[in-house]
Amino acid sequence: MTKRTLGISLYPDHSDVNEDKRYLVLASQYGFTRIFMSMLEVSEGKEKVAQKFTDLIKFAKDLGFSTTLDIAPNIFDQLEISYDDLDFFSELGADAIRLDQGFDGQKEALLSFNPQAMNIELNMSNDVAYLDNILSYAANRPFIYGCHNFYPQRGTGLPLDFFISASKRFKKQGIETAAFITSQSGTLGPWDINDGLPTLEMHRDLPLDIQAKHLFATNLIDCVIIGNAYASEDELRRLGELDRYQLVFRVELADEITQLEREILLDNQHVRRGDVTDLVVRSTEVRKKYKANDNPVNPASHTFKRGDIVIGNDEFGKYKNELQVVLQDHSDLRKNKVAQIPTDELFLLDYIGPWDKFRFRR
Structure with missing residues:
Protein backbone atom coordinates (compact mmCIF):
# COMPACT_ATOMS: atom_id res chain seq x y z
CA MET A 1 0.00 0.00 0.00
CA THR A 2 1.24 3.49 -0.88
CA LYS A 3 2.11 5.89 1.95
CA ARG A 4 -0.39 8.73 2.06
CA THR A 5 0.73 12.23 1.09
CA LEU A 6 -0.43 15.84 1.00
CA GLY A 7 -0.15 18.26 -1.90
CA ILE A 8 -0.71 21.89 -2.86
CA SER A 9 -1.52 23.54 -6.19
CA LEU A 10 0.26 26.43 -7.90
CA TYR A 11 -0.84 28.57 -10.84
CA PRO A 12 2.29 30.33 -12.17
CA ASP A 13 0.33 31.86 -15.08
CA HIS A 14 -1.74 33.81 -12.54
CA SER A 15 0.55 34.29 -9.54
CA ASP A 16 3.67 36.02 -8.29
CA VAL A 17 6.68 33.67 -8.13
CA ASN A 18 7.83 35.05 -4.77
CA GLU A 19 4.40 34.37 -3.26
CA ASP A 20 4.54 30.86 -4.70
CA LYS A 21 7.94 30.30 -3.09
CA ARG A 22 6.75 31.61 0.26
CA TYR A 23 3.80 29.19 0.07
CA LEU A 24 6.10 26.28 -0.82
CA VAL A 25 8.34 26.94 2.18
CA LEU A 26 5.31 27.09 4.49
CA ALA A 27 3.74 23.93 3.07
CA SER A 28 7.00 22.01 3.34
CA GLN A 29 7.18 22.88 7.03
CA TYR A 30 3.83 21.14 7.55
CA GLY A 31 4.75 17.94 5.70
CA PHE A 32 3.42 18.57 2.18
CA THR A 33 5.38 16.77 -0.55
CA ARG A 34 3.42 16.99 -3.82
CA ILE A 35 2.64 19.86 -6.19
CA PHE A 36 -0.05 20.10 -8.81
CA MET A 37 1.21 22.86 -11.11
CA SER A 38 -0.97 24.23 -13.87
CA MET A 39 0.56 25.12 -17.23
CA LEU A 40 -2.26 26.76 -19.14
CA GLU A 41 -0.61 29.00 -21.66
CA VAL A 42 2.70 29.96 -23.18
CA SER A 43 1.80 33.57 -23.89
CA GLU A 44 5.21 34.89 -22.78
CA GLY A 45 7.14 32.73 -25.23
CA LYS A 46 8.71 29.31 -24.84
CA GLU A 47 12.03 30.43 -23.34
CA LYS A 48 10.56 32.78 -20.75
CA VAL A 49 7.98 30.21 -19.68
CA ALA A 50 10.67 27.53 -19.42
CA GLN A 51 12.79 29.79 -17.23
CA LYS A 52 9.93 30.62 -14.87
CA PHE A 53 8.78 27.02 -14.44
CA THR A 54 12.33 25.64 -14.13
CA ASP A 55 13.12 28.13 -11.35
CA LEU A 56 9.95 27.31 -9.42
CA ILE A 57 10.18 23.53 -9.85
CA LYS A 58 13.86 23.46 -8.80
CA PHE A 59 13.05 25.58 -5.74
CA ALA A 60 10.28 23.09 -4.86
CA LYS A 61 12.47 20.04 -5.49
CA ASP A 62 15.09 21.40 -3.09
CA LEU A 63 12.32 21.46 -0.45
CA GLY A 64 11.45 17.81 -1.16
CA PHE A 65 8.44 18.27 -3.46
CA SER A 66 7.60 16.22 -6.54
CA THR A 67 5.76 18.17 -9.26
CA THR A 68 2.98 17.17 -11.62
CA LEU A 69 2.42 19.50 -14.55
CA ASP A 70 -1.20 19.80 -15.64
CA ILE A 71 -0.98 20.40 -19.35
CA ALA A 72 -3.82 21.49 -21.58
CA PRO A 73 -3.71 19.97 -25.10
CA ASN A 74 -3.20 23.40 -26.69
CA ILE A 75 0.14 23.73 -24.84
CA PHE A 76 1.65 21.10 -27.13
CA ASP A 77 0.58 23.14 -30.14
CA GLN A 78 1.95 26.37 -28.66
CA LEU A 79 5.28 24.68 -27.88
CA GLU A 80 5.30 22.95 -31.27
CA ILE A 81 6.00 19.58 -29.65
CA SER A 82 4.15 16.25 -29.68
CA TYR A 83 2.99 13.93 -26.92
CA ASP A 84 5.72 11.56 -28.09
CA ASP A 85 8.46 13.89 -26.83
CA LEU A 86 8.33 14.86 -23.16
CA ASP A 87 11.84 16.32 -23.09
CA PHE A 88 10.60 19.88 -22.62
CA PHE A 89 8.67 18.99 -19.44
CA SER A 90 11.43 16.74 -18.13
CA GLU A 91 13.97 19.53 -18.56
CA LEU A 92 11.75 21.82 -16.48
CA GLY A 93 12.28 19.34 -13.64
CA ALA A 94 8.72 17.97 -13.54
CA ASP A 95 8.18 14.42 -12.25
CA ALA A 96 4.84 13.80 -13.97
CA ILE A 97 2.42 15.16 -16.52
CA ARG A 98 -1.33 14.92 -16.13
CA LEU A 99 -3.41 14.07 -19.18
CA ASP A 100 -6.73 15.81 -18.75
CA GLN A 101 -7.95 14.37 -22.04
CA GLY A 102 -7.49 10.74 -22.97
CA PHE A 103 -6.39 9.00 -26.13
CA ASP A 104 -7.16 5.47 -27.34
CA GLY A 105 -5.45 3.49 -24.56
CA GLN A 106 -2.56 2.31 -26.72
CA LYS A 107 -1.18 5.85 -26.79
CA GLU A 108 -1.22 6.22 -23.00
CA ALA A 109 0.39 2.78 -22.60
CA LEU A 110 3.20 3.81 -24.93
CA LEU A 111 3.59 7.15 -23.11
CA SER A 112 4.15 5.28 -19.84
CA PHE A 113 7.41 3.98 -21.34
CA ASN A 114 8.71 7.50 -22.02
CA PRO A 115 12.54 7.62 -21.91
CA GLN A 116 12.44 10.54 -19.47
CA ALA A 117 10.84 8.17 -16.90
CA MET A 118 8.09 10.68 -16.10
CA ASN A 119 4.90 9.50 -14.42
CA ILE A 120 1.72 9.73 -16.48
CA GLU A 121 -1.31 10.86 -14.47
CA LEU A 122 -4.72 9.89 -15.79
CA ASN A 123 -8.04 11.62 -15.18
CA MET A 124 -9.99 9.54 -12.62
CA SER A 125 -13.25 11.49 -12.79
CA ASN A 126 -14.95 9.34 -15.43
CA ASP A 127 -16.62 6.13 -14.31
CA VAL A 128 -15.69 4.16 -17.44
CA ALA A 129 -13.20 1.39 -18.28
CA TYR A 130 -10.56 3.91 -19.37
CA LEU A 131 -7.81 2.55 -17.09
CA ASP A 132 -8.57 -1.10 -17.93
CA ASN A 133 -8.23 -0.26 -21.61
CA ILE A 134 -4.81 1.34 -21.07
CA LEU A 135 -3.57 -1.56 -18.94
CA SER A 136 -4.75 -4.04 -21.57
CA TYR A 137 -2.11 -2.52 -23.87
CA ALA A 138 0.62 -3.63 -21.41
CA ALA A 139 1.22 -0.19 -19.87
CA ASN A 140 4.20 0.44 -17.59
CA ARG A 141 2.20 0.20 -14.34
CA PRO A 142 4.67 1.85 -11.91
CA PHE A 143 4.53 4.99 -14.05
CA ILE A 144 0.71 5.19 -14.22
CA TYR A 145 -0.99 7.37 -11.61
CA GLY A 146 -4.58 8.54 -11.19
CA CYS A 147 -5.83 12.01 -10.26
CA HIS A 148 -9.40 13.30 -10.07
CA ASN A 149 -10.55 16.62 -11.51
CA PHE A 150 -11.53 19.66 -9.47
CA TYR A 151 -14.65 21.73 -10.14
CA PRO A 152 -14.47 25.56 -9.88
CA GLN A 153 -18.21 26.10 -10.47
CA ARG A 154 -20.54 25.61 -7.50
CA GLY A 155 -22.87 22.68 -8.03
CA THR A 156 -20.66 20.85 -10.55
CA GLY A 157 -18.47 18.71 -8.25
CA LEU A 158 -18.80 14.94 -8.20
CA PRO A 159 -21.50 13.25 -6.11
CA LEU A 160 -20.13 10.82 -3.52
CA ASP A 161 -21.46 7.57 -5.02
CA PHE A 162 -20.03 8.41 -8.45
CA PHE A 163 -16.69 9.39 -6.91
CA ILE A 164 -16.48 6.10 -5.03
CA SER A 165 -17.33 4.03 -8.10
CA ALA A 166 -14.81 5.87 -10.30
CA SER A 167 -12.07 5.68 -7.66
CA LYS A 168 -12.51 1.94 -7.10
CA ARG A 169 -11.60 1.32 -10.74
CA PHE A 170 -8.11 2.67 -10.01
CA LYS A 171 -7.71 1.34 -6.50
CA LYS A 172 -8.51 -2.25 -7.42
CA GLN A 173 -5.68 -2.12 -9.96
CA GLY A 174 -3.22 -0.89 -7.34
CA ILE A 175 -2.78 2.50 -9.03
CA GLU A 176 -1.79 5.45 -6.81
CA THR A 177 -4.67 7.93 -6.56
CA ALA A 178 -5.19 11.63 -5.80
CA ALA A 179 -8.13 13.99 -5.34
CA PHE A 180 -8.66 17.66 -4.50
CA ILE A 181 -10.00 19.56 -1.52
CA THR A 182 -10.65 23.29 -1.34
CA SER A 183 -9.23 25.94 0.97
CA GLN A 184 -11.78 28.36 2.42
CA SER A 185 -9.25 31.20 2.10
CA GLY A 186 -7.76 30.43 -1.33
CA THR A 187 -8.74 32.65 -4.26
CA LEU A 188 -6.38 31.44 -7.00
CA GLY A 189 -7.32 28.80 -9.56
CA PRO A 190 -6.95 28.17 -13.28
CA TRP A 191 -10.09 30.00 -14.40
CA ASP A 192 -11.93 33.27 -13.77
CA ILE A 193 -14.66 31.31 -11.95
CA ASN A 194 -13.47 30.08 -8.59
CA ASP A 195 -16.18 28.94 -6.18
CA GLY A 196 -13.55 26.71 -4.59
CA LEU A 197 -11.73 23.78 -6.20
CA PRO A 198 -12.91 20.47 -4.66
CA THR A 199 -13.38 17.13 -6.37
CA LEU A 200 -16.48 16.32 -4.27
CA GLU A 201 -19.35 18.80 -4.26
CA MET A 202 -20.22 17.95 -0.65
CA HIS A 203 -16.80 19.30 0.40
CA ARG A 204 -17.16 22.80 -1.03
CA ASP A 205 -18.07 24.59 2.21
CA LEU A 206 -16.49 22.26 4.76
CA PRO A 207 -13.34 23.06 6.76
CA LEU A 208 -10.26 21.88 4.88
CA ASP A 209 -9.16 19.28 7.42
CA ILE A 210 -12.59 17.61 7.45
CA GLN A 211 -12.47 17.28 3.67
CA ALA A 212 -9.07 15.59 3.94
CA LYS A 213 -10.22 13.30 6.75
CA HIS A 214 -13.08 12.17 4.54
CA LEU A 215 -10.96 11.43 1.47
CA PHE A 216 -8.46 9.40 3.49
CA ALA A 217 -11.30 7.62 5.35
CA THR A 218 -12.70 6.29 2.07
CA ASN A 219 -9.46 4.27 1.72
CA LEU A 220 -9.57 5.14 -1.99
CA ILE A 221 -7.28 8.20 -2.10
CA ASP A 222 -3.53 8.17 -1.47
CA CYS A 223 -2.74 11.85 -2.04
CA VAL A 224 -4.96 14.75 -0.96
CA ILE A 225 -4.21 17.99 -2.81
CA ILE A 226 -5.44 21.48 -1.94
CA GLY A 227 -6.92 22.62 -5.26
CA ASN A 228 -6.80 26.38 -4.85
CA ALA A 229 -4.10 28.74 -3.64
CA TYR A 230 -3.23 29.95 -1.17
CA ALA A 231 -4.43 28.00 1.86
CA SER A 232 -3.97 29.78 5.17
CA GLU A 233 -1.19 28.75 7.54
CA ASP A 234 -3.82 27.50 10.00
CA GLU A 235 -5.30 25.25 7.29
CA LEU A 236 -1.84 23.93 6.37
CA ARG A 237 -1.06 23.28 10.02
CA ARG A 238 -4.32 21.40 10.57
CA LEU A 239 -3.62 19.20 7.56
CA GLY A 240 -0.05 18.65 8.63
CA GLU A 241 -1.24 17.45 12.05
CA LEU A 242 -3.84 15.13 10.53
CA ASP A 243 -3.55 11.39 11.10
CA ARG A 244 -3.68 10.10 7.53
CA TYR A 245 -4.36 6.49 8.52
CA GLN A 246 -7.19 6.60 11.03
CA LEU A 247 -10.08 8.90 11.84
CA VAL A 248 -9.41 11.33 14.68
Missing part, protein backbone atom coordinates in the same frame (compact mmCIF):
# COMPACT_ATOMS: atom_id res chain seq x y z
CA PHE A 249 -12.62 13.09 15.67
CA ARG A 250 -12.69 16.54 17.22
CA VAL A 251 -14.81 16.48 20.36
CA GLU A 252 -16.56 18.94 22.61
CA LEU A 253 -16.24 17.75 26.21
CA ALA A 254 -19.30 17.53 28.46
CA ASP A 255 -19.27 19.75 31.55
CA GLU A 256 -19.65 16.68 33.78
CA ILE A 257 -16.70 14.70 32.42
CA THR A 258 -14.38 13.32 35.13
CA GLN A 259 -10.60 13.03 34.97
CA LEU A 260 -10.92 9.26 34.51
CA GLU A 261 -13.40 9.65 31.64
CA ARG A 262 -11.22 12.30 30.04
CA GLU A 263 -8.27 9.88 30.12
CA ILE A 264 -10.32 7.01 28.68
CA LEU A 265 -11.57 9.28 25.90
CA LEU A 266 -8.45 11.20 24.87
CA ASP A 267 -5.45 9.07 25.90
CA ASN A 268 -6.31 5.72 24.36
CA GLN A 269 -6.29 4.03 20.98
CA HIS A 270 -9.88 3.01 20.23
CA VAL A 271 -10.85 0.00 18.12
CA ARG A 272 -14.35 -0.81 16.97
CA ARG A 273 -15.41 -4.36 17.83
CA GLY A 274 -15.51 -6.70 14.89
CA ASP A 275 -19.07 -7.85 15.68
CA VAL A 276 -20.64 -4.47 14.97
CA THR A 277 -23.99 -3.12 16.11
CA ASP A 278 -26.30 -0.47 14.64
CA LEU A 279 -26.84 1.27 17.98
CA VAL A 280 -23.28 2.30 18.89
CA VAL A 281 -19.62 1.98 17.95
CA ARG A 282 -18.11 -0.05 20.80
CA SER A 283 -14.53 0.42 22.02
CA THR A 284 -14.22 -2.43 24.51
CA GLU A 285 -10.50 -2.74 25.24
CA VAL A 286 -10.59 0.31 27.52
CA ARG A 287 -13.03 -1.35 29.91
CA LYS A 288 -10.44 -4.07 30.59
CA LYS A 289 -7.70 -1.49 31.19
CA TYR A 290 -9.87 0.52 33.62
CA LYS A 291 -11.94 -2.27 35.17
CA ALA A 292 -10.64 -1.47 38.68
CA ASN A 293 -11.58 2.23 38.44
CA ASP A 294 -14.87 3.46 39.90
CA ASN A 295 -17.06 5.61 37.66
CA PRO A 296 -20.16 7.00 39.41
CA VAL A 297 -23.38 7.85 37.59
CA ASN A 298 -23.24 11.52 36.60
CA PRO A 299 -26.17 13.95 37.06
CA ALA A 300 -26.48 14.92 33.39
CA SER A 301 -29.11 13.66 30.98
CA HIS A 302 -28.84 10.01 29.97
CA THR A 303 -30.73 10.47 26.73
CA PHE A 304 -28.25 10.36 23.86
CA LYS A 305 -28.23 11.39 20.21
CA ARG A 306 -26.03 10.45 17.24
CA GLY A 307 -22.47 11.63 17.78
CA ASP A 308 -22.61 11.60 21.58
CA ILE A 309 -19.74 9.73 23.24
CA VAL A 310 -20.63 7.78 26.34
CA ILE A 311 -18.76 5.67 28.90
CA GLY A 312 -20.31 2.95 31.03
CA ASN A 313 -20.70 3.93 34.69
CA ASP A 314 -20.72 1.83 37.88
CA GLU A 315 -24.28 0.64 37.14
CA PHE A 316 -23.11 -1.11 33.96
CA GLY A 317 -21.51 -4.17 35.59
CA LYS A 318 -18.83 -5.82 33.42
CA TYR A 319 -19.32 -3.08 30.79
CA LYS A 320 -18.19 -0.33 33.20
CA ASN A 321 -15.73 2.05 31.47
CA GLU A 322 -16.51 0.75 27.98
CA LEU A 323 -16.54 3.68 25.53
CA GLN A 324 -19.30 3.94 22.94
CA VAL A 325 -20.06 6.38 20.14
CA VAL A 326 -23.82 6.74 19.67
CA LEU A 327 -25.13 5.97 16.18
CA GLN A 328 -28.85 5.83 17.00
CA ASP A 329 -30.71 7.92 19.59
CA HIS A 330 -31.46 6.09 22.84
CA SER A 331 -31.55 6.44 26.63
CA ASP A 332 -29.58 4.44 29.22
CA LEU A 333 -28.89 5.42 32.84
CA ARG A 334 -25.88 3.07 32.89
CA LYS A 335 -23.90 5.31 30.54
CA ASN A 336 -22.45 8.78 31.17
CA LYS A 337 -22.23 11.27 28.31
CA VAL A 338 -18.64 12.54 28.23
CA ALA A 339 -18.38 14.38 24.89
CA GLN A 340 -19.95 14.93 21.51
CA ILE A 341 -18.69 15.04 17.94
CA PRO A 342 -19.39 18.37 16.15
CA THR A 343 -22.18 18.36 13.57
CA ASP A 344 -19.91 18.86 10.57
CA GLU A 345 -18.00 15.65 11.37
CA LEU A 346 -20.98 13.38 12.06
CA PHE A 347 -21.01 11.98 8.52
CA LEU A 348 -17.55 10.52 9.15
CA LEU A 349 -19.09 8.01 11.57
CA ASP A 350 -20.16 6.03 8.50
CA TYR A 351 -16.48 5.24 7.89
CA ILE A 352 -15.78 3.34 11.13
CA GLY A 353 -16.08 -0.30 10.10
CA PRO A 354 -15.35 -3.55 11.97
CA TRP A 355 -11.93 -3.47 13.68
CA ASP A 356 -11.27 0.09 12.46
CA LYS A 357 -9.03 2.25 14.64
CA PHE A 358 -10.05 5.75 15.73
CA ARG A 359 -9.14 8.42 18.26
CA PHE A 360 -10.44 11.70 19.71
CA ARG A 361 -8.87 15.10 20.25
CA ARG A 362 -10.13 18.40 21.62
